[in-house]
Amino acid sequence: MSPALFASRQGPSCGPMLSDSPRSSVAAPFLPARPAIAGRIAHRGVGCPLMQRQGQRLAVATVEPSTASPEEAQRLKDLAMETGYLKIGREFPKGVTLSDIVKTLPEEVMKLDHGKAWRAVALTSAAVAGSMGLIAIAPWYLLPFAWFLAGTAATGMFVIGHDCGHRSFHENKVVEDVVGTVMMMPLIYPFEPWRIKHNAHHAHTNKLEEDTAWHPIRPGQFEAAPKTFQWALRLFLGSPLKCFTSIAHWAMWHFDINLYTEKQRPRVLISWAAVAAFVAFGFPAIIANLGLGGFVKFWLVPWLGYHFWMSTFTVVHHTAPHIPFKDAKDWNAAESQLAGSVHCNYPGWVDTLTHDIAWHVPHHVCAKIPWYNLRAATESLRENWGEYMTECNFNWKMMKTIFTELHIYDKEKNYIPMDHAKPEKFFTAQRKILPDSV
Template sequence: MQAQMRSASGVRAPVRTAKSGVLRAPVVAARPGVSAKAAAIQIPTNVGQLSKEERTKLAHDLGYRSIGAELPDNVSLTDIVKSMPPEVFELDHGKAWRACLTSIVAMAASLYLISVSPWYLLPIAWFIAGTAFTGFFVIGHDAAHRSFHKNNLVEDIVGSLFFAPLIYPFEPWRIKHNHHHAHTNKLVEDTAWHPVTEDQMAGWGETGGGAEKLFLGSPLKLWASIGHWWIWHFDLNKYTEKQKPRVMISLAVVYGFMLTAFPAMIYYLGAWGFVKFWLMPWLGYHFWMSTFTVVHHTAPHIPFKKAEDWNAAKAQLSGTVHCDYPEWVEFLTHDISWHVPHHVSSKIPWYNLRKATDSLRSNWGDYMTEAKFNWRMVKNICTECHVYDPKTNYKPFDFKKEEPLFAVQRAIIPDTPAF
């Protein structure tokens, strides 16, 4: 038996089958030749207008704890910022420097763990090291947002030094990341991530986008930030003449690290030592970099909007997902997963994100999406949320006809319940 819900506006919500517990009945009918599974998560774009009960059911079916109502059009981002207590914006240099010490000690300890781990425990050690490495990124991230220290020169130095082992040039990343904040969930403009368009797919040529589908339409998407890192941050042509001097300084820092640290590691530890102590933790860092980004900004019910339809308050508050991770992960990554207040105001330092989140929940919780990390959510993101659709937000790469790559994934990737 299938249950079907209808909102006050007459919009039918997706339903769940008794067999699998996942969405199988989209509001919009599947196109000819599209399998039921390929069309499984098509949902109405006006999810925020469904009743609370309908949104609660939909949240569970998609792997979320809650899905928010639509934020009223007359609410501005400034209104939301002003609702938070002033102390969440205050900088505490002691907490900022202690975070630096925490990440350095955690990274040193994880490298020691790698050195003493037998081969069969190395993946665990690498995963811990990659998580500790992510703490380096969060420190540089706060420095880039001017939420680390009251002195900008100190922030530039700290950001450059903590980004260097990640081979991230600080200034190019800062420029492009600020652009992401200014255009969050705006189609094409958002430099962090946006869905592929059908026009882009048409340009993939004879290969049919095989590589693109593999890396953006599978769990490999959880390492897609490596491509983003390479494409966006090393090409001087992507920056203005005014920006280039600072960009070149950041590139010099990164290349300086590579030309000194990498040869030294290979000389003293050998090629395997380089892989063991740097490359694998670096890949672990990119797992978190990609996972945090796609989970925060990709969800079947959260739309990407064209510029003329985009609303800053809705994009930053309702279009950013709060996701809980294990406490040890949140500790080593300095609470970067408490991400909604960071998008409401990037000036909030990491150590105030929890208090800021509590404030947002009190004042605006009815409009927020929250989740605990789970495979149902990840499965939808990796195998279904690919191509922009103005009616249903997303459709999978194989929206015309189910393809083997996606059929296999839909069959084998775990589909654990939300909670």
């Protein structure tokens, strides 16, 4: 569908508005929203652009369709093959707003289905219980498989809490708060602090200095860091250990009361009390019955498996050789949410246990879409905006690119490796050892 064809179409209502203006970015949830923004980032979380009020027509900029030149098409194809992607999105057109994109989505993808939501809770509960049973009976050589399964099932708990935080799980907000808190408690993830900070990520996706989810290192920051810290950055951001760095994000962003306003703090404290209760009662119970080794076996290793997926999903969704991070003055919501997020295909069993969290592009276009409608929403976006989307299969070549090349964000060159000035043995060895196979 040409963008010119939907200029008068009324789209689905998705919740509070994200600004489409490059210079008028939406305030983070812990800051007062600007008066010019139609719709505020309210307590119910960041949603999507408001379409139009009943009986009124919203003017939409008409964007003429264009076709990439053969040279540009070949360049994008070569880049995709070189870095492990199926398809690299072409340059995003000027004049397209997030509202334009949302209006092409079918109304049905916004509808909540309580039956599907509760079935997800049942599936995840069964998967977690089953994986614990598998850990209990597995011989030592099958434990890695059982742990990986348990970590993936635990990720499903987070995804349910994630939908609750976006108010796309249930029509009753109290139900969402309770379910979100309970699902995230065993992960020691406080629901309300996470919800607030995650909303900031949606409001500022791929915006330099303001995106709270996956922020790139800048050249000056790396060079000014002490040598020991530079080596820590090399180790954790320039190797496969990058797939566990969400642990640092979890610790830094969710347990500091000074990061929250006076109004937010009572709910933050309730979430802290919930995870503290799990630590105070759950951990001793596990250790008393299973010993310290049982604690490691049944909780710690699956928890690390959860963080593997938490880190991997996030870095793959928001890191690619051609996807820019921009200053607030140049930032555009439509470009960042559609073209700045990567669709990655994972094995079906991973999608099942993690409730399609990898079908991530429509979630950034409209966070109100429940997980079970993300596939239909993705197909709609492919039909209408597919030429601007980046897609990949989860593969070693792509991950090798992320581990060994996409380190420091330079405004002129996009990503450059930490050893761009002079090759370093640490990275040279990884480039030789890590597989290139797709």
